[in-house]
Amino acid sequence: MKTTLNSLTLAAGMVLLFSLAGATGVRAAETATNDLPLPFPLIDRFENFQIKDGLPTHKAHCVLRASDGKLWVGTYNGALVREDGKFRRIGVEDGLSHKMVLCMVEDKRTGDMWIGTMRGLNRYSAGHITTYLQTTSGLPNNVIYGLDIMDDTLWVATAAGLGSLNLKTGEWAIYDQSNTVMHEPWVYAVKGAKDRIFVGVWGGGILEYELSNKIFKEHRDPDRDFHYELVHDAGPVSDITSWIAWEDDILWQGTYFGMSRYDGSRWRTWQEKKSPLISNFVNFIWPHGRVAWVGTDRGISVTDGNTWATYRTNEKGEGIVEIARPGRPVETRTMSTKLPNDFVLGIWVDDQEAWFATSDGLSHAIFAAPPKPTKVADAK
Amino acid sequence: MKKLFLVLTGLLVLAPAGWCAYEEKEDTTPSTNFIAEPVLPPGTRPAQKSEGDYPFYGGNYPFYGNVPEEMLPYRNIEPYYRYWLTRLPFYGPGRDYPAPPDLKTLRVGLLSPPPYGPEAVRGEMSKKGVMLAIEEANAARLPGELPFELIEKADSPQWGSAANIAIEFADTNALAFIGTIDGDATHVALRTVLKTEMFMVNCSDPDPSLTETQIPWLLRDFPDNRQQGYLLARLMVEERGLTKIVVFRGNSRPGRMGVRPFVDAVRRLGHPVLQEINFKDGDRTFDTQVAVIKQANPEAVVFWGNPAETGPAAAQLRAAGVKAAFYGFDRLVDPDFVKLAGPAVAEGTTAAYPFDPEKTDPSWTNFVARFQKRYGMKPDIYAGYAYDGAQMLIDAIKKAGPNRYRIQDQMRAINEYNGVCGYMRFDGRSDNIAPIVYAEYRQGCWHYFPPPKAKPPQTAAK
Numbered sequence: 001m002k003t004t005l006n007s008l009t010l011a012a013g014m015v016l017l018f019s020l021a022g023a024t025g026v027r028a029a030e031t032a033t034n035d036l037p038l039p040f041p042l043i044d045r046f047e048n049f050q051i052k053d054g055l056p057t058h059k060a061h062c063v064l065r066a067s068d069g070k071l072w073v074g075t076y077n078g079a080l081v082r083e084d085g086k087f088r089r090i091g092v093e094d095g096l097s098h099k100m101v102l103c104m105v106e107d108k109r110t111g112d113m114w115i116g117t118m119r120g121l122n123r124y125s126a127g128h129i130t131t132y133l134q135t136t137s138g139l140p141n142n143v144i145y146g147l148d149i150m151d152d153t154l155w156v157a158t159a160a161g162l163g164s165l166n167l168k169t170g171e172w173a174i175y176d177q178s179n180t181v182m183h184e185p186w187v188y189a190v191k192g193a194k195d196r197i198f199v200g201v202w203g204g205g206i207l208e209y210e211l212s213n214k215i216f217k218e219h220r221d222p223d224r225d226f227h228y229e230l231v232h233d234a235g236p237v238s239d240i241t242s243w244i245a246w247e248d249d250i251l252w253q254g255t256y257f258g259m260s261r262y263d264g265s266r267w268r269t270w271q272e273k274k275s276p277l278i279s280n281f282v283n284f285i286w287p288h289g290r291v292a293w294v295g296t297d298r299g300i301s302v303t304d305g306n307t308w309a310t311y312r313t314n315e316k317g318e319g320i321v322e323i324a325r326p327g328r329p330v331e332t333r334t335m336s337t338k339l340p341n342d343f344v345l346g347i348w349v350d351d352q353e354a355w356f357a358t359s360d361g362l363s364h365a366i367f368a369a370p371p372k373p374t375k376v377a378d379a380k
Numbered sequence: 381m382k383k384l385f386l387v388l389t390g391l392l393v394l395a396p397a398g399w400c401a402y403e404e405k406e407d408t409t410p411s412t413n414f415i416a417e418p419v420l421p422p423g424t425r426p427a428q429k430s431e432g433d434y435p436f437y438g439g440n441y442p443f444y445g446n447v448p449e450e451m452l453p454y455r456n457i458e459p460y461y462r463y464w465l466t467r468l469p470f471y472g473p474g475r476d477y478p479a480p481p482d483l484k485t486l487r488v489g490l491l492s493p494p495p496y497g498p499e500a501v502r503g504e505m506s507k508k509g510v511m512l513a514i515e516e517a518n519a520a521r522l523p524g525e526l527p528f529e530l531i532e533k534a535d536s537p538q539w540g541s542a543a544n545i546a547i548e549f550a551d552t553n554a555l556a557f558i559g560t561i562d563g564d565a566t567h568v569a570l571r572t573v574l575k576t577e578m579f580m581v582n583c584s585d586p587d588p589s590l591t592e593t594q595i596p597w598l599l600r601d602f603p604d605n606r607q608q609g610y611l612l613a614r615l616m617v618e619e620r621g622l623t624k625i626v627v628f629r630g631n632s633r634p635g636r637m638g639v640r641p642f643v644d645a646v647r648r649l650g651h652p653v654l655q656e657i658n659f660k661d662g663d664r665t666f667d668t669q670v671a672v673i674k675q676a677n678p679e680a681v682v683f684w685g686n687p688a689e690t691g692p693a694a695a696q697l698r699a700a701g702v703k704a705a706f707y708g709f710d711r712l713v714d715p716d717f718v719k720l721a722g723p724a725v726a727e728g729t730t731a732a733y734p735f736d737p738e739k740t741d742p743s744w745t746n747f748v749a750r751f752q753k754r755y756g757m758k759p760d761i762y763a764g765y766a767y768d769g770a771q772m773l774i775d776a777i778k779k780a781g782p783n784r785y786r787i788q789d790q791m792r793a794i795n796e797y798n799g800v801c802g803y804m805r806f807d808g809r810s811d812n813i814a815p816i817v818y819a820e821y822r823q824g825c826w827h828y829f830p831p832p833k834a835k836p837p838q839t840a841a842k
Binding site: 058061098100118119134140141142143145158159161176184185186202203222223224225226227228230231232234256258271279281297343360 | 415444445447453454457459460461462463464468470471472473474477539540543544547550564567568571572575576589592593594595633636
């Protein structure tokens with residue numbers, strides 16, 4: 001009898017608890033979700049720059065703000081530096097090895113800008129350009145898809161292998177099918193990560209290279225089938241890596257089949273329609289803290305892996321942001337401005353602002369003021 | 381420095397074909413967490429939803445690779461996610477961009493294989509097919525219409541050379557380009573077109589993975605090793621009851637990737653290959669491999685490589701007393717195979733093949749006549765597919781005008797095409813998945829046969 005009474009009390013308590021929880025959930029759902037904190041800033045508006053605003057071409061491939069505060073843009077027709085509110089173009093006539101600039105990285109110790117093009121690598125130093133070609137240096141191939149600098153080493157992802165240039169000695173090393181585990185040296189991206197580098201290989205997944213031990217490790221799509229993602233969260237979403245990014249111990253993989261995230265022990269994968277990711281066609285990922293800013297062919301998705309915001313153009317031609325929080329309906333807001341084009345190729349973000357390189361111009365994102373702290377947050 | 385550059389360039393030119401080419405190595409990485417696909421009993425029906433049921437296909441649209449039901453990967457599991465249920469469009473801008481200023485010709489690039497490499501002969505026939513299409517198109521242009529101009533550039537055996545050439549096409553304002561045969565070079569060039577936004581038509585690379593990268597700037601009209609592998613699997617296992625099969629393939633990307641659909645297909649039919657044995661491109665003696673194959677005593681040996689290697693290998697297998705039937709993909713029909721193997725050894729050899737080159741339909745026979753008139757020789761399949769690919773591109777340029785983005789739209793909208801090579805059908809990857817044939821070498825010549833039909837399943841779905 002005592003046992004029965006205790007069981008009844010427990011059951012009644014649980015009913016009351018669930019009722020309260022349910023009521024809270026309903027209230028929260030009924031309340032406008034605008035003020036709920038997000039793990040990343042929301043964009044309030046876009047300021048766009050296109051040909052009419054001084055860009056030399058439609059297509060911008062990459063963008064970054066250098067440590068001196070200058071904005072650099074890689075375009076289909078040269079590199080741009082924004083100074084005094086105007087774009088200054090650096091082209092072939094200035095010594096650049098090719099007009100199509102695909103990637104850039106700054107050596108923050110020297111202020112040198114390394115510029116990867118469709119034909120050769122360039123170092124822009126104090127206004128002077130030095131060019132590196134596969135026929136005149138240790139560069140593996142002239143087509144350069146990605147760059148990164150770690151300590152004294154410049155890493156170069158090329159169409160025919162990964163190159164490394166020792167910035168102190170000028171010595172090159174090439175990593176390809178002959179001295180690594182990659183079957184084909186079709187390298188698309190490279191990213192330094194503390195004591196190792198990650199290499200995005202076209203058709204070869206991701207290579208992890210431990211610098212101290214000189215050991216290569218492969219991360220491959222577990223089902224080995226391009227037709228399917230057999231099971232999700234099991235490994236890289238595809239072996240065809242289009243981009244990789246790393247920050248705060250989180251590796252992000254972009255592919256044309258969705259996106260993956262690896263925290264050192266667990267993989268997560270996302271595809272369009274099965275998740276809030278706007279498109280499987282991921283061109284670029286910029287990590288900021290534990291948040292990924294994802295450039296796709298249909299807009300930008302921002303996520304920490306749980307909460308998402310997606311910026312795109314709707315069927316009416318309006319700019320919208322769609323906010324997807326776990327367990328809540330997607331909230332759609334119409335924006336007063338929109339991206340110049342939803343085909344996003346490059347991103348740069350810090351705590352203050354974001355820049356987007358798109359197929360039809362450059363966009364500067366102004367963040368919305370963060371929502372006022374809630375009482376719960378105050379209590380903390 | 382200039383002298384050094386010239387010396388290095390000279391060395392590259394003099395280097396033998398394949399000098400820098402891919403060579404396979406042992407996979408020593410234990411880090412991968414691959415899912416092992418189970419070998420299901422023969423006749424096991426798929427538990428997956430048929431892709432023909434998906435709305436896009438409407439029951440008619442060709443699905444990914446036209447994979448036979450009994451050869452579907454992981455067919456006892458419904459996958460979490462499927463790709464290529466729709467053909468990916470290019471979502472970027474450009475359709476309204478003006479034509480390049482002072483346009484005097486409509487430029488089309490042709491990326492040919494190295495003229496001194498193993499693909500040289502096929503490359504030359506492809507080039508002839510493309511040139512004929514361009515010449516005929518120009519002859520039919522009306523006054524005031526811009527002529528087509530072919531810009532040909534030959535690849536070199538240096539890794540990544542094709543990427544540099546693809547950029548040169550963009551630099552010269554080519555509207556699109558055609559090429560190439562070698563799987564490595566084609567992949568390398570393909571990766572650049574995503575950046576240059578220039579359409580690429582492939583008419584001769586059999587690499588099954590070429591169209592599986594989701595780059596929406598590619599169409600291939602050549603029936604690839606996937607289609608050829610499925611046909612061989614059905615013919616050998618289902619129709620002829622062969623179950624003890626050995627694969628003898630090139631130690632190269634074409635060998636490794638090309639044979640994969642066949643190896644997967646026969647495993648899914650319940651009969652995994654006994655052995656997959658490699659040879660190096662350039663090898664001429666195969667003592668070790670022959671001894672291993674003889675020990676296995678297979679019913680069939682499937683060759684996946686070029687005739688320079690497979691011809692002598694076939695002869696050495698027979699000389700060692702291996703009685704297995706010989707099979708392979710279309711490269712076995714290359715005259716060099718019979719020449720190097722010898723007619724007696726080649727007797728009974730069976731190869732998957734895109735179509736019957738002895739066919740008598742007017743489209744093909746007229747093309748053969750025009751080709752012979754122009755070049756004084758009969759066309760082969762490579763000339764035919766190159767002609768058809770160029771013709772599709774010419775039609776697209778005519779409709780779209782000199783705008784790369786509208787040309788892309790036109791090319792990716794092609795679902796079916798009737799060319800000189802016959803009927804073509806393009807799947808969600810813009811890959812030709814029309815039925816192909818097989819050839820048998822009997823009494824001094826190749827005879828062509830329609831593909832085997834699917835056998836009814838042995839067990840009902842539960």
